[in-house]
Amino acid sequence: MSDNKIIVIGMGYVGLPTAAIMADAGFDVHGVDVNPATLQVLNAGGCPIGEPEVTRIVTDALASGRLRASDTPVNGDVFIICVPTPITHDKRADVSIVRSAARTLAKYVKKGDLVILESTSPVGTTEHTVGEELAAQGFDIREDLDLCYCPERVFPGSTISEIVENDRIIGGLTPRAAARASAFYARFCSGGRLETTATIAEFSKLMENTYRDVNIALANVFGHIAETAGIDVNDAIALANRHPRVNVHKPGPGVGGHCIPVDPWFLVDGFPEHTGLLRQSRAINDGQPHHLWARVKSAGAPIAKVAILGAAYRGNLDDARDTPAEHLIHALEADGVGYVVHDPYVSNFRMHDGRIVPVGIDLAQTLDGVDGAIIMTDHSEYRGLGPEAFAGMAGKLIADGRNLVDRRALTAAGFTVIPVGAPLLRPSAVPSLAAGQSGKVATPG
The missing domain is CATH 3.40.50.720 (NAD(P)-binding Rossmann-like Domain)
Known part of the structure; x- marks a missing residue:
């Protein structure tokens, strides 16, 4: 399997830099997005993301011809879903965009292809959302295809280094799928590759940001206590x-x-x-x-x-x-x-x-x-x-x-x-010299 023709669904903060990095590594990459404004910028050779390093690698990839973009997928070897997974107004998980992307790409997938979901998703989404749409096209998602969940690694401000250098979690629906995806990521990522199941990979990704949220909340409670005390x-x-x-x-x-x-x-x-x-x-x-x-x-x-x-x-x-x-x-x-x-x-x-x-x-x-x-x-x-x-x-x-x-x-x-986290300072008050100089900054996102 050559795995050289890559289709990336979603040209946002995750999909676009990922596609550009793969193009820079020599892959033939076709990006797909439904936003006409995004496609207009890309097809004019520009980058809709303002981060300088992302802009550089995207514009270089477009200029090389190894990255192209349209509103429709094409046939390929590897399909990667990088679309938003929002929550509804009542805080329920909304995987409708993932389902729509999977339904669209399923019409272009052939037996033997590698399908990867990178979007942060609820536990079970790879098998029960992406897998269902592929199965609806007649595929046996364990025998005919290699289906994986490999969570994105993006931190705005350091996007390129995060994608390339971070360890990648490779969650396969089968061990064969995990091994194939691991070999694929090794071609453009220098970090370690940790093979596991799709559901464990989904859960671990949610753990990461939930851990941070809980610890930030703890810091905010400490701040409330300090203000009162x-x-x-x-x-x-x-x-x-x-x-x-x-x-x-x-x-x-x-x-x-x-x-x-x-x-x-x-x-x-x-x-x-x-x-x-x-x-x-x-x-x-x-x-x-x-x-x-x-x-x-x-x-x-x-x-x-x-x-x-x-x-x-x-x-x-x-x-x-x-x-x-x-x-x-x-x-x-x-x-x-x-x-x-x-x-x-x-x-x-x-x-x-x-x-x-x-x-x-x-x-x-x-x-x-x-x-x-x-x-x-x-x-x-x-x-x-x-x-x-x-x-x-x-x-x-x-x-x-x-x-x-x-x-x-x-x-x-x-x-x-x-x-924040300190008493109100009136004009006659003298602030602490230590204020703002200690502790670990909790950087969100």
Whole structure:
């Protein structure tokens, strides 16, 4: 089996860089997407993802002719599904896009082909969703095909190195399928390849992001306790993390991205009787923007309009998927408070209700005349901001969801600062020098 003609379904944050890496390794790759805007950019030789390293490898792959894209699959040797797996409004797993992709590619698959699902999915999706669509075309999914689940390895900001260098979990519906997929990934991935079953691979992927979500929730609870007790949680974290088996994260303003806020719900949906801890962790993390807003209101200053600094869910990226800023916007709207949004990387973002939120790139213009500012994203541009940056505000209240600003200079200039995990700092207060300098940063997504 040559396994040289690759069909990748989904040209998003996972599928497109994966396809480009394979093209760079010498494969003939055909990408498939249903979004006309994405195809227009790709067929013009461009890249719809703003990450520089991804842009470079995608444009090079397109220029080489080894990567092409259209809205229709073609025949090939290896078919890889990299499509979204969202949750519904009531937090149920939605694998309809995976099913649709599998139904589409099943018409182009032939006996002996390798079919791989990379999309993060509920336990059983490979066999009972992808497998069902292949079986509907007359295939015996164990004898006629090699069907596998090999979870994506993408971390925005380090996408290429994550795909190439991370260990890959190879979950085969049969041992033969796992061995074949392992040999395939070895041709463009330098990390280890760990062969297992499809269901174990699916479960392990969900464990990864659920583990992170629960530990971030724990850090946020520690932050709540510290705020109530009148201490800075960072001082306590620095001491706790001296223990050789403890690594407490830092609290923050919420969790975003298309992984951590979504994946735990797949386990809750499938195993509701065992996942109370997961539900509680999700509630804590989704509630963190509301908690931050409640602290702003409790400061006592009149607030009619605020500036939200940061639409991206993670610093120095243009990715606003499931951004915590959306939860903050809902909290502000519920209280009738106006808002403007600033982000140096994001031009606008779509909320779950379909609304497009405009985002400004001029910080001074965004802050002009607002009563308060709430920092939601750890962009480098916000680090160390002092009184001069906020001089155009009508009020003097800053909620620092990432513990980035110069607290000492701001309070000396008459500002009230609300740090996450620490007491509110009035103009006469002196912030701890250790604040923001200890503990492990809990980076979402």
